Amino acid sequence: MTRRVYLDHNASTPVHPEVMAEMLPYFTDLYGNPSSIHAFGRDAREGVDLARERIARFLKVSPQELVFTSGGTESDNFAVKGLAWARGRGHLITSRVEHHAVFRTCQALEGFGFEGTYVGVDGYGMLDPDEVRRAIRPDTVAISVMHANSEVGTIQPIGEIGRLARERKIPLHVDAVQTFGKIPIDVDALGIDLLSFSGHKIYGPKGIGGLYVRKGTKMVSIQHGGEHERRRRAGTENVPGIVGLGKAVEVRARDMRAEAERLTALRTRFWEGVRARVPEVRLSGHPTERLPGTASLLVRHVESESIVLGLDLKGIGVSAGSACTAGNVEPSHVLVAMGVPLDWAMGAVRCSLGRSTTAEDIDYVVACLEPIVKKLRQVLPVGAA
Amino acid sequence: MTRRVYLDHNASTPVHPEVMAEMLPYFTDLYGNPSSIHAFGRDAREGVDLARERIARFLKVSPQELVFTSGGTESDNFAVKGLAWARGRGHLITSRVEHHAVFRTCQALEGFGFEGTYVGVDGYGMLDPDEVRRAIRPDTVAISVMHANSEVGTIQPIGEIGRLARERKIPLHVDAVQTFGKIPIDVDALGIDLLSFSGHKIYGPKGIGGLYVRKGTKMVSIQHGGEHERRRRAGTENVPGIVGLGKAVEVRARDMRAEAERLTALRTRFWEGVRARVPEVRLSGHPTERLPGTASLLVRHVESESIVLGLDLKGIGVSAGSACTAGNVEPSHVLVAMGVPLDWAMGAVRCSLGRSTTAEDIDYVVACLEPIVKKLRQVLPVGAA
Amino acid sequence: MRYSATVLDHFLNPRNAGMMRDPDGTGEEEYEGCGDLTRFFLRVRDGRAVEIRFQTYGCGPTIAAASMASELARGRAVDDLCRLKAQDIETALEGLPEDRRHAADVAAGALRAAALDALGKRG
Amino acid sequence: MRYSATVLDHFLNPRNAGMMRDPDGTGEEEYEGCGDLTRFFLRVRDGRAVEIRFQTYGCGPTIAAASMASELARGRAVDDLCRLKAQDIETALEGLPEDRRHAADVAAGALRAAALDALGKRG
Ligand SMILES: Cc1ncc(COP(=O)(O)O)c(C=O)c1O
């Protein structure tokens, strides 16, 4: 295994060298607790403040509207539970293609007497705003919809959902973990009240994330303790993580547009290559409303993990869209919601491109994929064999 | 300001160079998501596994009994809410000197119909196990008591409380954020079912912590999403943080004993020096059952923050035991629970020693403290002036 | 790596993969009816499995297990194949991860079914 | 640093700190009755505050504010001292953090009380 190609940037990304450089001193030299009033504490506080300002500038919001968390999952939990608990009971609207961090949080709240409506999607994984409208009830207390789907890359019509929510004064939470820093987000124009994001998806560190909370939004905190983050999220601040997240956002603000173009071109090259060489393969998700770097393949009649394993043996990292759990091939809930038939869904393989990806990488992956799929199909007990 | 002396190790600590060295590759080279099945993911998973094993070895528990969190605050929230929600309702016992992460979590649960008993302490800040015994009710679902107090350093009689809890089959959670890696902890001998700890108090990184959960303890998770940490705590693992925490624990296991002795000697030197030169000063907390490096002074009639500020101007970082909030000098809830009179409590200053602390540092701080206190007392409207 | 070198070898280069015309026995095993399926074909001469083929839907280890089972079975008495255990296949594969043990179960089950089928036809 | 150089200077080197025997006016201000307290003593000649002393319990800025107030007041007509505003003290200190503004309030209040006391005694 000589060559290594990482095509799993939707799962996680390496920390950008510029980000690393800014974080480093906060581990060993500027190690004060930002709550401390002495110079050691103030130095740390400064790092936190700068990061918050950078992110605020990027999102065009006020720094006071940002809360740091331990990652996208906590942000999602905080947003949905924070809205729900602030109201005590009522009805929640979300979709069938949400990340588990939202999906299972809504389910957990159902255990506490909230009611949930899980709106479906079309074959592209896209929500119909009219369906969201029809799901709204007088006691609806929150709507939570992801911006782009991590598995298939489809971007949801947030603007229209935001308009609906705003008309009815229902707070809208958007899980933007896969779009923040990748495509432009205008929280005012889109009518977003809360926005989740995560460091490790955008070349920042793992274990850090944030939540934008529009001023005036009724929320309660879900982690109790000291008076950190203006009493919204207790716990000693992860200073190096916060500094890293701030820098990562600054770098993305600078590089985002050019990178999106570059990745879109590479993704096209990838799909054209795959389509030309692998029979019975589809690109899942919406044809145009999609993340620049995400290419999710459906390879008919072949099992996801076998492809992932085959590519892994060639030094390539991609992600399986279906998991083999205790002998069951289980297509992800996203593919099920999209109505992808099992013979296609079982072979879902997500390739997500990023900063390091080159045209040579793409060509190498395509070249490796072809014989792997062919070999896997040779043992099939079906027509394709 | 030439010299800088950090005496606030109970607030946070710098990352140990050996810890830093182990963490570094996980930011930029071993950046896979541990949930990914390809080589990039497996490399990250290995780091997580090794860290878990190291901590398990240190605590003499099984690796499966450890859950990584975002810090001490989350561990405390997780422990108390996890126990409470698994039972739905009932009675909680904790103390009046807990960290806010436990204290306010119990209060939050009261808002959900749980009942709380907050057991008092004596003038040393120590719990009486008999009081805990008397607080136990048939519907008591959890006891949460800290191991050592972060403000005054008093170590609680956990063993006796553990015996009580075990006899009655009530799970015992211990917030060991200030003792883990500083003094030996034997969860079996002490009868501990859950144990919170945090990275940044022991020369590990900020934003990472853990919770030991004894096998068989009925718990629910409080952060919902993916199937991380054996479905106990959702969220992409903070791999570098986890690796750092694991290494920090390994280093502490090696250095802990010698360091505790060294710090005890330095603390004695400090207290002897202060006592000899500053009139009307006391050492708060228990005379013998205390953390090695913690020396909390009560400087009568002087206001905490003024001392902190005075020392800060000399390059020294210590922590105020009372906060001046909007004009009120508010002694911490710990000092209030200990019954420290206001004229002493208002002048609470916590000095916490650590790895970098030298005898020269100590002498410097003592030398600086004397004139500051003298000056502050000159403006006093009371007899001491 | 999660998988032994032997598992990887059989996954990458499955032995005896494919179907067989007019077999003397065929057998299938499905795992909880979810598309995961292994099928064996046997050619029997003088009570022995002289030729074996398999087809499978399934994850990498399932393919490897079927491939290994086909190797273990070749030349053996058909009676014997009914007694080939999942554990034997796993051992020959130098182990399987906990959550992939089912791969050996499926292979053993399908092989047994094929052997019983051959015995039934013969008998 | 949270505090201006002037605040730090007056905190470290408070001017006119201490008490006074037989003052012509004394006044106190407490902040929400929690131990935080500033007290001024005035010596008045020809309607002017010729000598001023203060004592205080309180955080650093409280000391600095009292010290600054004592400087601002010296030599002024006692009538005038009633009109000295917290804002004047804060400006002279080159600002105070939001959550420490009370320090100037306490100093201004105590000074006003002392001035009124002197006026009352005189009147
Ligand atoms: C859409 C979406 N939401 C939430 C998350 C969770 O974020 P994190 O990995 O930071 O916990 C992820 C990533 O796994 C995601 O893709």
Ligand SMILES: Cc1ncc(COP(=O)(O)O)c(C=O)c1O
């Ligand atoms: C006793 C105790 N518990 C909990 C915490 C909270 O831990 P963390 O700072 O990791 O959130 C602290 C530290 O602030 C502490 O001293």
